[in-house]
Amino acid sequence: MNDNVKVEIRRVLRDHARLPVDIDSIDEQADLFQAGMSSHASVNVMLALEDAFDLEFPDQMLKRSVFESVAGIAAAVNELQPEAA
């Protein structure tokens, strides 16, 4: 997968996830909710991801497991927008 996607995801998380720690210190498999992302912040993350990648997350993807890690988000973006990968 293109690293640019993950860089962009980390940018969105930095701007909208309101994590108490620097996003770059978080492993791509690490649980973002455990790291302090609130569910309210995750909604903003989703909206910002839709804007950044110009895609729409269908309802069945709007669940905790998709947004709980950088890798999970990258997989979802890849599934919705294979050309970004």
Add this chain to the structure above:
Amino acid sequence: MSIAVDRDRAFLASVRRIAEDVAALYADEVDRDARFPRETIDALREAGALSAFVPEHLGGGEVSLAALAHGCLELGRRCSSAAMVFAMHQIQVATIVRHLDAAPWFESYLRELASDQRLVASVTSEIGTGGDMGRSIAAVMPAQDGGLEFEKQAPTVSYGGHADDLFTTVRRSAGAEPGDQVLVLSRASETELQPAGSWDTIGMRGTCSPGFVVRARFGPEQVLAAPFSTVMHESIVPLSHILWSFVWLGIATEAFERGRSFVRAAARRKPGDPVPAAHSLSRVMSELSMLRAEVESALQEFILASEEPGRERLSTMASVLRFNNLKLAASEQAPRVCTGVLEVIGIAAYKNDSPFGVGRQLRDALSARLMVANERIHAVDAGLLLIAKEI
């Protein structure tokens, strides 16, 4: 999964595809030029959708009324005119299917309709009757060649110039009372349409519904045997109000979805910032959900009443009031949703060249209160309310 459910599902999938791929593509042009949505109707023909309600043993698709209604909704979202043509055609087909009473001529006609995908228009309104479908002036008369004929002055015939066949209300005979009506099915080749008026309207422009003087020559077997008053109460009126309402629900749904796209785009640009338009969108959604509830529940009530032996419930005053109320409520609620969306989006919805424009939807939805004028329906209801005990 039952065969019936599979049939419905396949029908709806193909109508949805036509709505998205064809109807949506030409909708603005159809509206701008007030021209017939021929690409969409042709695509529906190719999919066999014009005979969707004809029983399988007569060559049709035998889908349910619910599937038909939701097909109207899908088309209504993309092109109101194509959806209304489709709905009106299906009202004629369903009326024949429900009332042909095994008449051989009508059975063979339905076979022909299915194999040739013929489009049927109706000629119910007439100059001089004050918009009352239950009265006719034109009458079935003996023709010189030994057959039958009529001449009718019709103020509007939707897609009259594009239909293959016409279904026309006329008095049973020269001496019959205005309310003693029958339905006559005549082919375009047996019918002469003399244009009488134009169709340059504010909405529903692609239905191409000018006036005509209609003259037809036909055989006695082309007269539907069932009395028109029965056909009107059991089928034409409730079916019209239901399928039209699903078209209007489709129009309102599209306007709402444009509002929703607008609000979501605003929310994405600045995640976390308050989006004032989201609150007005929420209000519009409650208006839309009332429209949806009214339309869906009327459909279910009609299906249940139709399954009863004799369908007598459909001729009760309570039933007339029920389906009149559907028409009144849906025709006023659909434009309300569209104007609500105008306020959600603001000026971008007022612009014709904006992806968030809802002008076409609003203009099309405004026709709803005039297709059988709401004031006329209120007058009927007012009379019934004085005498009906159960409503």
